[in-house]
Amino acid sequence: MRTDELRERERVPQLRLRVTAAAESVLRSGHPWLFADSIREQNRAGQAGELAVIYDRKDRFLAAGLFDPDSPIRVRLLHVGKPRAIDRNWWSERLTRSLEARQGLFDHQTTGFRWINGESDGWPGLVLDRYDRTLVLKLYTAAWLPRWEEIAGLITARLRPERIVLRLSRNIQKLAKHQFGKADGDILHGPPLDGPVVFLETGLCFEADVLHGQKTGFFLDQRDNRRQVEALARGRDVLNAFSFSGGFSLYAARGGARTVTDLDLSAHALAGAKRNFVLNATNAAVTACQHELVQADAFVWLNQQPGRRFDLIILDPPSLAKREIERLGAIRAYGRLASSGIEHLVPGGILVACSCSAHVTAEEFYDAVRGSAVKAGRTFEELQTTRHAPDHPATFKEAEYLKAIYLKV
């Protein structure tokens, strides 16, 4: 049963909040988060997933959203402006909006992409990824837990997937188990799954470990950068540092790279990369490309290989700033990493440096990488900078995490 229905049955008054003047204007401007310390008044304690209604100073309806008593982001906004019922129709319209936004983006060659990207698609704290006929629903706030059945039902009716896998961010796993009997990796719909799912991206086959893998099993957000790398790879020796399951490497190989070296700390990730090459063995360029796997700390390995040179280096580390106080340290670390990369580039070589830290802005990151090229005393040409792919929209500052810069050195 949904919490709003529960509330009605038990005749519990609507959860009503009043917020600071500053928060009122932030919410009016479209920002989707209300932080706990901006709440001035609350009529009663609320439960995870309840609909909270925010009233302004003149006691008019301002916004409604999902309440989460355990998160500093106390309410994630669903709607701002005139009062509207958040009912089945409303969710259905929201889903239509997300699906329509992806119309025409992908053909049958790409069966892995994001249908719903959280706040930026109007589904705060919820992600829906497609891997062929399997969908992965990932929840980042407990506020969705009481609604999982309703949402999964809606998704099943509309997208007719073979199965839906539930993934939960670590911070909500305990509550999910105890209060809702749901665990990370549960199947919400369809048959069980005992291994990875295979899907297509730009005609290449990949496996995704949707039950246990990072994010929802694959880094779907890098598709456009991988396509760029394919176009730059012909005849080159490529280093894919922080390779994960070799996404960039397969594109480079198909693009005609002579050799590709996958460098990752995780043996599990490298084993996935190896399998992904096997999955694409029907492609002559992939088979012709010499594929090397190196399990090492990339920061250390780069410094221990002074003589090794590459024509194309991809640096896609995990987020180096998980919190705001780590921002400055992270900017310096991105700069140092780019410097090590540049040292290993032949003249005319290309560096593709990526950052997925929301705490570091695109300009800060680009400047750090440019600064490294200047410091190295190498002349360079900036080929391009890139941001979010269209199936991963970012509509507010905190959602903007991905950026990449391409330098020919």
Ligand code: SAH
């Ligand atoms: N480029 C990948 C995604 C990279 S995710 C893609 O397109 O799919 C970050 C990867 O960095 C993970 O696979 C993680 O295992 C790896 N990693 C984390 N710390 C590392 C380190 N110090 N050295 C090498 N790899 C590391």
